[in-house]
Amino acid sequence: HERVHGVYVDTGFMRKNESADVMAAYEKAGFRNVRLRDASTEFLAAVGSETNPEIKRKRIGAAFLAVENDVLEHLPRGEWLLGQGTIYPDTIESGGTRESALIKTHHNRVPELLVRIEAGEIVEPLVQFYKDEVREIGRALGLPSRLIEKQPFPGPGLAVRFLCTDEPAAWSENSQLSQVASGFNLKARVLPVRGVGVQGDERTYAHTALVTGDYDERRIAELSPAITNSLRDVNRVVFWAGSKGSIDEFHVEPTTTSREGLDVLREADARVRDILAEYDTQKRIWQCPVVMLPLKRHGESTIAIRPVESHDGMTAQYSRLPWPVIERITSAVLQVPGVGALLYDVTNKPPATIEWE
Structure with missing residues (x-):
């Protein structure tokens, strides 16, 4: 313990009460050298008004490095090793294996850190393991289950769940999409927001189909792949669960990352997690990103929930929630x-990644 020093960096992109919880967990585990x-x-300034998700990730990676360098400057060179919690899927999605393409850059795989890895300054004890295997290691080490069972959370945090755009955009109708949806007695239109997806080992950046109508779990589950299989420029399908006004009053507006917006997302995320924790007693939900979209009405944003079930995060099925649970979440949010x-x-992975960005 004495030789292990930790600096917990609060980026401002953390979930509600996360920093206090993390510090309390280290203290309880007996670590005294964690600050x-x-x-x-610094992190908000680094992201600035950037709206491109890949550039946002790289800027956040650079901000991590700046803080890291500041900490390491106070330690004698050659007398420290930096520990990173990189796991195997991070290296695959960052295009770091011979067979893989870049899907998204993980902050622990930016070029400056690769130089440190080559110089032998970084130790990555978990780099060959998938998430489920990491949890097994945690159990073997006797770590508390509430830490082991925490949902995966991206390094850049809520910043990549806060979708931004430079341009206003209008709804668009697509006759092929409408035709597919009408076969299931539902309506659909193209949401003017794009997100990251994966096809084979390749990254896609495509539009989202928005489905409206009466919720029927089985029909939605059949419609979602029918849409993504028949429309090349759509990699994600969402269901309109509820709103304060008519769908036609919502428009995509230019949006950049802000402290105020992050606070709204933080509160929405906390409410979703509380309800799902109560519902999902079997721990079937692997992860539920809560995402803020620049689709607005009277200055208020749209929130998307993305509950998925998965074994290792490489593929995933969306969690088929019963309507009363969706209603409860909608009302709370x-x-x-x-x-x-x-x-x-309501999209599986593939074709959509678990995170939107």
């Missing part, structure tokens, strides 16, 4: 000031 560094101002609508992501 908190509030770097939220629409009570958050700054939220105007709730969408339910």
Whole structure:
């Protein structure tokens, strides 16, 4: 313990109460050399008004490096090793294996850190393991189950769940999409928001189909792949769960990352997690990203929930939630000031990645 020093970096992109929970967990485990560094101002400044998800990730990676370098400067060179919790899927999605293409850059795989790895300054004890295997290691080490069972959370945090755009955009109708949806007695239109997907080992960046109508679990489950299989420029399907106004009052507006917006997303995320924890007693949900979209009405944003079930995160099925649970989540999230609508992501991986960005 004495030779292990930790600096917990609060990027400002963390979930509600996350920093306090993490620090309390280290203290309980007996670590005395862990301190908190509030770097939220630096990270927000690093992302700035950037809207491109891949550039956002790289800027956040660079901000991590700046804080890291600042910490390491105070230690004698050659007398430290840096520990990273990189796991195997991170290296695959960053295009770091011979067979893999770049899907998204993980912050622990930016070029500057690769130089440190080659110089032997970084130790990555988990780099050959998938998430389920990492959990087994945690159990073998006797770590508390509430830490082991925590849902995966991206390094860049809520910043990559806060979708931004430079351009306003209007809804668009697509006759082929409408035709596929009408076969299931539902309606669909193209949501003017794009997200990351994966096809084979390749990255896609395509539009989202928005489905409206009466919720029927089986029909939605059949419609979702029918849409992505028949429309090349759609890699994600969402269901309109509820809103404060008519769907036609919502428009995509230019949006950049802001502290106020992050606070809205943080509160919505906390409410979703609380309800799902109560519902999902069997721990079937592997992860549920809660995403904020620049689809707005009277300045209020749209929230999308993305509950998925998976074994290792490389492939995933969306969690088929019963309507009363969706209703409960919709009601709770629409009570958050700054939220105007709730969408339910009903896409498997592939074709859509678990995270939207």
